[in-house]
Amino acid sequence: MTQRYDAVVIGGGHNGLVCAFYLARAGLKVCVLEARSVVGGAAVTEEFAPGFRNSTASYTVSLLQPKVIRDMRLREHGYRVVLRPLANFLPLPDGRSLAMGGGMASTRAEVAKFSSADAEALPAYHAALDRIADVLRDLALSIPPNVGEGLATLLDAARQGRRLGRLDVEGQRDLLELFTRSAREFLDRWFESDPVKAVLGFDSVVGNHAGPSTPGSAYVLLHHVFGEVNGEKGAWGHVIGGMGAVTQAMAAACRDAGVTIRTEAPVARVVTERGRATGVQLASGELIAAPILVANIGPKPLYETLVDPVDLPADFRTRIAAYQVGSGSFRMNVALSELPRFTAWPEPGPHLSAGIILAPSLAYMDVAFEEARKRGWTRRPVVEMLIPSTLDDSLTPPGAHVASLFCQGFSPTLPDGRSWDEEREAAADAILDVVEGYAPGFKASVTARQIHSPLDLERKFGLAGGDIFHGRMSLDQLWAARPVLGHGSYRAPIPGLWMCGAGTHPGGGVTGAPGHNAAHAILRDRSLLGRWRRRR
Template structure:
């Protein structure tokens, strides 16, 4: 192999690719990242989308980033700073009613008491149940899942995970099993009676999930969104000063300091396979680069459907990947605003505007949005979450003006009747703005610029197949030892020399860094073993 060739080539400069590259380089490997876009960061980027207005254009809020990674990469010392939301969620309900969650347990209970004293009384036990399950996820996030056919190490990993679970009291085991198998509605109906309270908690079950809160397994997606932490506080979410791109800029700086080479505007055309092993990559301009390790930070669908010849994949693996489900039903908008929205149910400024503003007053509303999308291609009344990060970060907009992030559900990855998103995008935008306008009259008049990203746009711009923000559905058949598929759960591809480090591997989607960390562990473990074996 050429003396100047890297030891490892990483496809994609998203946050997981940067994390993986950092750990490999820190261990002495020569690492090169090939990023298709002109900016590093994948879907965690901050971009100017309208003159003078910057925002986190895809991923837009932080909680799940692993504390170990933050410490190892020295992100705080480099300038990483997160502002916690003073309140977690604000739900305008119409008719002068609203629900404002977060701040403290007592404050949330006081709010909930306006709808149900019984629900307020049950809240501590519900939080305790969620936290006990989230603690298991936190422990497992940096673990390597057992891999079918993976030998003794895989068996030991499976035993370790099982022991964690069986050591829990029977009630906790019972609750966790429900979280993994029930629909969000079934779970929440067992805890609460109030429609707004169930909506507040049920929203997390459909974030990035093209499903109804009635879909079996949707309770797990709810749990996935609460296992993170901010500034040492479990379950908190916040805004990164400088936007999500600040995280990946700081990671890139750590990588370059460790010796990683980052090449932008270098899309990969295909993986080079020889004698059943990955040996290199071919870029879009025809350049061939060889390396001992190829690490894919793209989603499994993109990797196996577009970058690898079908003939190079084992037939059984190809069949499993054909069934891998992508498409999160998400539509993203970034808005440049002349001022702040004024919500009819809670007029004026306040902490509610610094929270996640959820425009979906009931589980029934969320279900209708999904059924609409199944029938028509997108919800006539979408689920809309709005954040206004410029309220805590004045670097994002000119003085007196603001940026808003709109994360919207449900929008089909593929439209029915041969329609395409390029033609339906504007109508979908109108449906989204109609929802916001119904809660904040005059909102449209505040808009001076916008970026609208349909599922197709998310795929084209960020490589998210089907617009899937998680690189694949977060359902029981695509989690832990089955993510992306059984036999490829240990961050290794179906042939020698190929590894995966993106959100299509355990523990799944969100800006966690865990897949990148874990993939690097596997690569370095193998490297250490062969060095000892060779003497």
């Protein structure tokens, strides 16, 4: 017997849960279908060795929308975030280091160790980014104009364009640079010191299969600074219990709103009748009907796997085939018998609770990307290490620790017919070698490790090309053009089918914004349709 709902959400990641919550709160009967045994998508906490738990893919929080936190009452469901005492720690091969955070005065003092001119420029740099980030925060919860809808497109574009118009000329120039230039070009205008540019430019390669000299990489830098934690703009924090605590709180909010959540329910295809999406068929053969289908998976797996090509316009199929994915990321968790001792700062301190960046210069990051592009992966990857157990002792046995290693410089596919199944262990060894170079004895302290190559990320979480953002964050794949111009307002080219994942505006990261916006677009469309029917 076919089950029927008002709306079915494909994929129980955080955006799918957010979308389901808002639809259910509006009175719809909603079902979330998740292929894995646990909801959360890439925002999950798993035990990877006896007694050792950690966030498996996404690993830190800042971009989650405060409105979503309030509306879903996540704090009442156990959501708790603690700030990092320092934002970032950059040890250098020569034994020096740069610690960022703890207030502007202390950060400037650290920067002055390398350049007094850079210390002087730092407040103006942050002010310039903050001005633009404030505008993007407003746009993050807006539904982009859908090109091709005539007057409605012009009105929506004008409305959202007014927000950009609030920037003065200097701010608009900065915005243009950030959208079109490389991170290196942007940072070179502000700073002279390589370590300062490295610690600031690292954000430009996070989840971005590019180097800081790649045109457009400046925007990725900006994308990572418009979040906030506990009301502090631009801050990053750790969720007690790992990132799975975020999505478990969301799931609890959904259930309170009446949402049905089914795990181990992989969707095999989108069912259509007379050109309209009418339901889904599970891998088990079960049919579930709904007039509203919302896909919280990436555009590529949605349109190239679940949707019959005959249901899509030819040009749209071509555009999706050309849609760029692959974030060049390799993700590891390691169980530690003791804390690392960095040559640059050997004793325990606040640096061990920071984002520890192991990439001494922009040139180092560029070389890592070029080696990955030519050879498949670099032997000197860009590594960010977090040790969340310094802030959350629930993750490990007493006296032990766990570290997240998020690494760049790994192509989604390898040349010469090589497979990630063959090379994942060697790549993991290379990552540990990099850490060992800055913290001798680190490798000996590793008692277990969990490895996710780009292929592992694709298989486990459905991330095409291992892309944590569901698609490249470049100017041609942002705002109204994400994923394809003409379908930037969460509407698929098939009536009844919608999108709510990171492959829609405003893109990747644990934000909840795509899920929020998609639900509101669906409800607005439903309201307009209802009024039209009543007038008829």
